Amino acid sequence: MNWITTITFVIYATISILLMASYFYFVFFQKDKHAKDQELKELSASKLVNRVTREWWMWITNPVEEYLVQKKFHPNTLTFLGLAITTLSFIGYSFGWFVFAGWCVLIGGTMDIFDGRIARRLGKTSKSGEFLDANMDRIGESLIFLGLLNYYTNTLFFYIVFTAFVASQMVSYAKARGESLSIEAKVGLMQRPERIVWIGVPSVLSPLFATGAHYFFPISNTWLASVGITVVAIMSSYTFYERFTYISKKLS
Numbered sequence: 001m002n003w004i005t006t007i008t009f010v011i012y013a014t015i016s017i018l019l020m021a022s023y024f025y026f027v028f029f030q031k032d033k034h035a036k037d038q039e040l041k042e043l044s045a046s047k048l049v050n051r052v053t054r055e056w057w058m059w060i061t062n063p064v065e066e067y068l069v070q071k072k073f074h075p076n077t078l079t080f081l082g083l084a085i086t087t088l089s090f091i092g093y094s095f096g097w098f099v100f101a102g103w104c105v106l107i108g109g110t111m112d113i114f115d116g117r118i119a120r121r122l123g124k125t126s127k128s129g130e131f132l133d134a135n136m137d138r139i140g141e142s143l144i145f146l147g148l149l150n151y152y153t154n155t156l157f158f159y160i161v162f163t164a165f166v167a168s169q170m171v172s173y174a175k176a177r178g179e180s181l182s183i184e185a186k187v188g189l190m191q192r193p194e195r196i197v198w199i200g201v202p203s204v205l206s207p208l209f210a211t212g213a214h215y216f217f218p219i220s221n222t223w224l225a226s227v228g229i230t231v232v233a234i235m236s237s238y239t240f241y242e243r244f245t246y247i248s249k250k251l252s
Contacts, residue, residue, distance in 0.1 A: 009207075012099060016208050019060075026056045048194045048235065061110055068118055075119035079133050082111030086140035093147030098225050102203025105144055109196035112137060134176075137192065141168060144199065148229065157226060160233050167236035168195055174243040183250045188239030195232050202228030 058065075068078065086108030092101025115133060119125045145165035152158040171188065178185040190198075206224035213219055 023056050048189050049197045069121055075115040075129055078111050078115040079136050082108045083136045083140050087143050090143040090147035094150040098203045102200045105200035164233035167240050170240040178247045183247050185243045185247050187246050188242045190235035190239040198228045198232050
């Protein structure tokens with residue numbers, strides 16, 4: 001059993017290191033070559049997930065996007081595929097498989113990017129598609145938090161996860177309700193892309209980080225993931241506060 005665990009960890013560590021190496025390769029050798037992508041130019045500024053990181057992720061996943069365009073995948077198919085992958089994160093978190101769950105969060109979030117980009121490239125954008133996507137996003141995100149709540153049941157950290165869940169839903173609700181009142185509220189640092197990154201990436205890297213930190217101080221394999229969730233809880237709460245006060249002032 002030990003050798004299976006060792007091989008699994010070696011594969012996991014190798015993949016993680018290769019991804020980090022590809023990030024630095026992109027920053028130093030590829031970033032300027034992809035600056036002409038119109039949608040990359042339109043990426044909104046984010047202090048919690050910098051522009052270069054998002055450009056790198058779109059660059060590394062570009063072959064998948066091109067394949068989906070070539071095969072003319074319907075955007076709604078990608079929406080449901082993203083939900084299915086995100087649902088697996090619920091199972092992963094419930095059983096404590098944080099690396100698996102983190103990857104499901106990131107891949108499911110990537111499908112959410114693909115459905116919009118591919119819809120535009122294939123000329124299949126529609127209000128019904130946007131409505132479907134928005135609803136599936138809320139369901140998928142709720143399942144992510146449900147898995148985390150299952151894992152942290154009977155611990156004090158349960159309340160941090162619950163705070164992150166409620167605040168995340170309220171951030172989206174405040175934006176939607178504001179738009180229904182003809183007020184566009186995009187203020188705040190912790191929007192959905194940031195939540196996906198701050199939950200998914202720490203979950204994936206948490207065991208690797210714990211292994212490296214073990215020589216200095218012992219921490220659990222989920223310690224880094226809990227830091228990411230805490231950031232989501234704090235910043236989502238603050239983002240909701242910002243949107244709530246912004247819309248209230250516009251209405252008064």
